[in-house]
Amino acid sequence: MADKRMEIAAFFSSWNKLTAAQQQSLCSAAQLRSVTAGEMVHGGSSECTGLLLVCSGRLRAYSASPDGREITLYRLLQRDVCLFSASCAFHALQIDIAIRAEEDSSFWIIPADVYQRVAEASGPLSTETNRLMASRFSEVMWLLEQVLWQSMDRRLAAFLVEEANLEGTEELHITHEEIGSHLGTAREVVTRMLHYLQSEGLVRLGRGSIELTDRAGLEAVGDT
Amino acid sequence: MADKRMEIAAFFSSWNKLTAAQQQSLCSAAQLRSVTAGEMVHGGSSECTGLLLVCSGRLRAYSASPDGREITLYRLLQRDVCLFSASCAFHALQIDIAIRAEEDSSFWIIPADVYQRVAEASGPLSTETNRLMASRFSEVMWLLEQVLWQSMDRRLAAFLVEEANLEGTEELHITHEEIGSHLGTAREVVTRMLHYLQSEGLVRLGRGSIELTDRAGLEAVGDT
The missing domain is CATH 1.10.10.10 (Winged helix-like DNA-binding domain superfamily/Winged helix DNA-binding domain)
Known part of the structure; x- marks a missing residue:
């Protein structure tokens, strides 16, 4: 349990600003999952997979057209956190992002509702969430500019x-x-x-x- | 001053969860600005204009290519809040969005550093900021899908x-x-x-x- 706690803590720069009870909520809700290369991890906004904390391997986040074409939005590597698999927790976030493993991978899943409850009560965790979203947003804007102008x-x-x-x-x-x-x-x-x-x-x-x-x-x- | 306070308050659903001192910080820092149709409001990520709260008129947020081509990202109408003109406050947000008035418009500007300080201390305001960013992110993802697949x-x-x-x-x-x-x-x-x-x-x-x-x-x- 102490190991699990340290592993989860390492994903959040705001960890030490959370109360003991908040840390406990995130830790006890987190579930470890392993997938093999090629496996689907998250199927779009209709699913509420939860927050992903990547321990090992490589995941690919992509957008798919109705007729099955795809474009890669970004990759998730070891130590990365994925918000969009928990988009059900962010009511305003209506983005259909699918996630598939490119290599054998393992990650912690924190259920969206647990994460949301802690983030709403904690300014620092909420601010960290904001930074994470801003960073993904910047990647997608970069991609839009590439598609448009390059x-x-x-x-x-x-x-x-x-x-x-x-x-x-x-x-x-x-x-x-x-x-x-x-x-x-x-x-x-x-x-x-x-x-x-x-x-x-x-x-x-x-x-x-x-x-x-x-x-x-x-x-x-x-x-x- | 009471009028100004009520006007600013109306832009934030989390207003009543802010402390009196936090409300005061936002209010006293806010400056009203008027522009005429066609005027530039914000020139890109190098500028730190601040948070915009639109009182009247219409603003256009767009991305420009190095050789001067443009694409509209979204419009800002009365009661809309623009985060991206304060992207200097969000270190991870590296997005070059320009904003120009499409009609004669007026808006409050809250300096980025003031807004950032209050949001970091307030879970509810930070969560609201998150929702706002998620909503813009969704619009830009929608646009990316349009450009790619439509x-x-x-x-x-x-x-x-x-x-x-x-x-x-x-x-x-x-x-x-x-x-x-x-x-x-x-x-x-x-x-x-x-x-x-x-x-x-x-x-x-x-x-x-x-x-x-x-x-x-x-x-x-x-x-x-």
Whole structure:
């Protein structure tokens, strides 16, 4: 129990400003959950999964169109906290964000109603929640600006560099279809752009793989 | 002073949960400002204008590209509160939102540092701030989904209906260029789409005006 308490505490910078009873509420409500790569974690605003505190692995938050197209909004890594899976706790937040595990992952879930009750009573926790929301909002605004004002070749180059950083390798095993779902575009567009980047000597396309052959060149293309 | 106090109080649902000293801080810091139609109110994240409480008129919040293209994020009407002009108070909020008056307008400005100090000490005000941010976030996510998944004819039809509602008339005096700046697209695209809507009998294009001749038809096209 002391271990669990320390683990939960590490996710909140305002922890020491909570009362003992508030700390206890969050801790005793938190449940550990493990998922395997590819598993759905949260299905949209109709579900009330709760606040997610990521212990290990990697989750992908994305938006899906009615006809099944997707765009990645952001990734959740170890130590990240996800508010949007608890959007039922924020009445004004009507956002359909889906979350899926990209790797085997584990996370604590704090039920939305428990979190909401503590945050409403605590200025510091509420302020921390605010910062978290502001930070996600900034990421989504950045994405909107990218979609509106940036060309797809720049977005693709920036995505490949980010992906190589996340995976820790220059050789990515990802399909053109999957890249399309990250960037919110069709597979055909991705394939055409990848061939363009290959003709510029920036990547080498293999069977089911993309090798970054000139990372500096890709960073220059993707620089926004 | 009693009038000013009541006016400010009306903007906050958590007002009665603030201490007298907190109410006093917000009130005495608030300054009334009037602007004329077309005037810039806030220039982006580098400025720290403060929280805006709109008394009358209409403001437009938008994002601009480095090369001067624009897209409307949302409108601020009477009784609306704008957080993003105080984004300097929310360290994690790095969003370049510009705000311009669309009509002659007046609003209270509460300096960001004053607002931040009170919100950090007050759970209820902080929670209200959270709801406000969540609500704007939802609008921007909706816009992102529109830009990604909706065709421009639907977006244009929905915009014309919204504009007619705001202006209270079926005859809009707005240029194709201005519509492009609302929707984040080029004038040529707007002109082409308007001619398409005219050929469908939904609008009549005049010199510097657009008449909505079939509002139900436009609503059907724009329905998302």
